[in-house]
Amino acid sequence: xxxKVSNVKIERHSGIVRFIxxxxxxxxxxxxxxxIGQMPMYKRYMVDQIMGLTWSSNYTVTLMLHYLAxxxxxxxxxxxxxxxxxxxxxxLLPQRGDLKxxxxxxxxxxxxxxxxxxHKYLAEQRLAYAFIVLNIALTIITGVIKVLKNLPxxxxxxxxxxxxxxxxxxxxFMIIFGIAAHLGAFIMKENRNLLPSMFTGKVDLGYxxxxxxxxxxxxxxxxxxxxxAADKVSFSSYR
Amino acid sequence: xxxxxxxxxxxxxxxxxxxxxxxxxGAEKVAEASENVEPVGTFIDLTVCDGCKGQEVPSxxxxxxxxxxxxxPVPEKDIPNYWPQKKKEDWxxxxxxxxxxxxxxxxxxxxxxxxxxxxEYQLNIPRRCMHCVNPPCAKVxxxxxxxxxxxxxxxxxxETCLGGAKCRDVCxxxxxxxxxxxxxxxxxxxxxxxxxxxxKCDLCIDRVKKGQKPACVEACPKGAIKFGSRDEMxxxxxxxxxxxxxxxxxxxxxxxxxxxxxxxxxxxKIDSALKKQKQKQPNPExxxxxxxxxxxxSFLDTPNGLATGMLVAPIASVFAAGYKVYKTMKGEVDxxx
Numbered sequence: 001x002x003x004k005v006s007n008v009k010i011e012r013h014s015g016i017v018r019f020i021x022x023x024x025x026x027x028x029x030x031x032x033x034x035x036i037g038q039m040p041m042y043k044r045y046m047v048d049q050i051m052g053l054t055w056s057s058n059y060t061v062t063l064m065l066h067y068l069a070x071x072x073x074x075x076x077x078x079x080x081x082x083x084x085x086x087x088x089x090x091x092l093l094p095q096r097g098d099l100k101x102x103x104x105x106x107x108x109x110x111x112x113x114x115x116x117x118x119h120k121y122l123a124e125q126r127l128a129y130a131f132i133v134l135n136i137a138l139t140i141i142t143g144v145i146k147v148l149k150n151l152p153x154x155x156x157x158x159x160x161x162x163x164x165x166x167x168x169x170x171x172x173f174m175i176i177f178g179i180a181a182h183l184g185a186f187i188m189k190e191n192r193n194l195l196p197s198m199f200t201g202k203v204d205l206g207y208x209x210x211x212x213x214x215x216x217x218x219x220x221x222x223x224x225x226x227x228x229a230a231d232k233v234s235f236s237s238y239r
Numbered sequence: 240x241x242x243x244x245x246x247x248x249x250x251x252x253x254x255x256x257x258x259x260x261x262x263x264x265g266a267e268k269v270a271e272a273s274e275n276v277e278p279v280g281t282f283i284d285l286t287v288c289d290g291c292k293g294q295e296v297p298s299x300x301x302x303x304x305x306x307x308x309x310x311x312p313v314p315e316k317d318i319p320n321y322w323p324q325k326k327k328e329d330w331x332x333x334x335x336x337x338x339x340x341x342x343x344x345x346x347x348x349x350x351x352x353x354x355x356x357x358x359e360y361q362l363n364i365p366r367r368c369m370h371c372v373n374p375p376c377a378k379v380x381x382x383x384x385x386x387x388x389x390x391x392x393x394x395x396x397x398e399t400c401l402g403g404a405k406c407r408d409v410c411x412x413x414x415x416x417x418x419x420x421x422x423x424x425x426x427x428x429x430x431x432x433x434x435x436x437x438x439k440c441d442l443c444i445d446r447v448k449k450g451q452k453p454a455c456v457e458a459c460p461k462g463a464i465k466f467g468s469r470d471e472m473x474x475x476x477x478x479x480x481x482x483x484x485x486x487x488x489x490x491x492x493x494x495x496x497x498x499x500x501x502x503x504x505x506x507x508k509i510d511s512a513l514k515k516q517k518q519k520q521p522n523p524e525x526x527x528x529x530x531x532x533x534x535x536x537s538f539l540d541t542p543n544g545l546a547t548g549m550l551v552a553p554i555a556s557v558f559a560a561g562y563k564v565y566k567t568m569k570g571e572v573d574x575x576x
Binding site: 086 | 321323324372373378379381382383386387403404405408409434494538539541542543545546549550551552553555556557559560561563564567568
C-alpha cells in the first residue's frame with residue numbers, strides 16, 4: 001500500500017543545509033573507507049586485488065584522501081556550527097523528555113497507535129543528531145591531534161597519543177553504528193516521507209500536518225503557509 | 240533579525256567561533272612539552288668495523304641476541320594463516336639465523352666487497368633500527384603500539400601490537416620483523432584478524448635509561464660503534480667523514496635518524512651492492528635484508544606537506560558561513576529555520 005499524499009510541499013531543508021549534509025555524508029564515507037585502509041586491512045583481505053581498487057592498499061594514497069576528506073568534513077562542520085549557532089537555530093538539539101518521546105513514537109509505530117505530536121524534527125532525530133555530532137566532534141578533535149603529531153615540529157606525550165588513537169578508532173565505529181541506525185530508520189514506512197527533503201528540500205505538507213503538527217502550527221503562526229490552504233491538505237497513511 | 244546590532248553580531252560570532260574554533264585550536268593546549276632528556280645516538284664507523292673477522296657471529300649480533308633472548312617470541316604451536324591468504328610469517332624454525340633481521344635477530348652485519356676509485360673495500364655494516372627523529376613507523380601505527388622515548392629510541396609494545404606490519408611498510412629499510420602466532424591477536428580472532436607482533440632493536444632502552452650503553456656498543460671489540468648524545472655522535476661522524484674524505488649516512492635519510500654511518504665508499508654504491516646481494520638470498524622478496532637508499536624521503540613528507548593546505552578549506556568555510564549569517568541577519572536571505 002502506498003501513502004496518500006497531499007501534493008502540496010513545504011521546504012524543510014534549504015539548499016545550503018542539504019549541501020552541508022551531503023558534504024558530511026560523502027566525506028565520512030571516504031574517511032571510513034580510507035581510515036580502514038590505514039588499519040591496515042586491504043592488502044591482508046586482498047581488497048586491492050579487486051579491479052579499480054588497486055590503490056586501496058597504498059598508504060600514501062589513502063592517507064592523502066583521508067586528509068582531503070577530513071578537510072571537507074571540518075569545513076562543513078564549522079559552517080554548520082557557525083551558521084546555526086549565530087542564528088540560534090537549535091531545533092535539532094535534544095530536549096528534555098526526548099528519550100520518553102522517542103520511546104512513545106517507536107511504540108506507536110510498532111503497535112499502530114497514535115504518535116505524540118512532533119516539531120520539525122522527531123525526538124529520535126534530535127537524539128541521533130546529538131549522538132552523531134558528539135562522535136564527529138571526537139573524531140575531528142583527535143584527528144587534528146593525529147595530523148599534528150605527524151609533523152616533526154610537534155611533540156605529544158605517548159599517553160595522550162595512545163588515548164587519541166583509541167578515541168579516534170572508537171568514535172569511528174560509533175559513527176558507523178550511527179549511520180547504520182540512521183539508514184535503518186527508513187525501514188519504518190512512516191519515516192520514508194522525510195527522505196525527499198534530503199534531496200529536494202521539500203516534504204509533503206499533509207504529512208507535516210499529520211505527524212509534525214507542532215511544526216505545522218508554527219508554520220501557520222509564522223505565516224509561512226496559508227491557514228485556509230492548510231485546512232484542505234490531508235494525509236492518510238496506510239494505517 | 241534585520242535590526243541586529245554590530246555588538247550582538249560580534250557577541251554571537253565570538254560564542255559560535257569559540258565552539259567551532261575549538262576543533263582547530265584545542266589540540267594546541269594539550270600538547271606536552273618534553274622533559275629535558277637529551278636524545279641519544281650512535282655513530283658506526285665502517286672504516287673500523289671488520290665484522291669480527293674469524294668469528295662465526297659478530298660480537299654485536301651475539302650481544303644483542305643474549306641481551307634480548309628473554310623477549311624473543313614464543314609462538315603457539317598451531318599458527319593460523321593470514322586468512323584469506325594462505326601464508327603466515329613464522330621465523331620460529333629459523334631462530335639461529337644471524338645474517339639478516341628476524342624476530343629472533345634484531346642486529347645483523349651485512350658484508351660486501353665494493354670497488355671505489357681503483358681500490359677494493361671489504362665493508363661490514365651492522366644493521367638494525369635507525370631510530371629516526373620523526374619515525375613514520377611510530378607515527379602511523381594505527382594502535383599507537385610504537386612510541387618514541389624521550390631518549391629518542393623507537394620502541395614497540397608487544398602487549399598491544401597486532402602485527403599489521405604497517406610500520407615495516409612505511410620504514411624505508413623495512414626493519415621491523417613480524418612473528419605470527421604470538422601477541423594479543425591470538426586471544427581475539429586469530430583465524431580472521433591480526434598478524435602477530437613486530438620485533439626490532441629498541442636501542443637497549445632499559446640499559447640506556449640506567450646510564451649504560453646498548454649491548455652492541457659495549458660488545459664491539461674494535462670500538463666501531465660509538466654511543467652518546469645525538470648531536471655529539473653527528474659531529475663525530477661528520478669529523479670522521481671529513482678526515483677520511485668519506486661519506487655519511489643517516490643524517491638526512493627519512494627526515495634524519497639517530498644512527499650515523501661513515502664510509503670511505505659512497506652509499507649509492509653500498510646500496511647497489513646490498514640490493515644485488517638481496518637478490519641472491521634464498522627468498523629475495525622477504526624483508527630483513529635492508530638496503531641503504533641515499534637521501535630516502537619519509538612516508539610522512541607528502542601528508543605533512545598537505546597538512547597546511549588542509550587549513551584553507553576550513554578557513555574559507557568560516558568566512559563563507561559568517562557572510563551567509565550576516566546576510567541572513569540583515570534579512571537579505573531566508574534562513575533554514
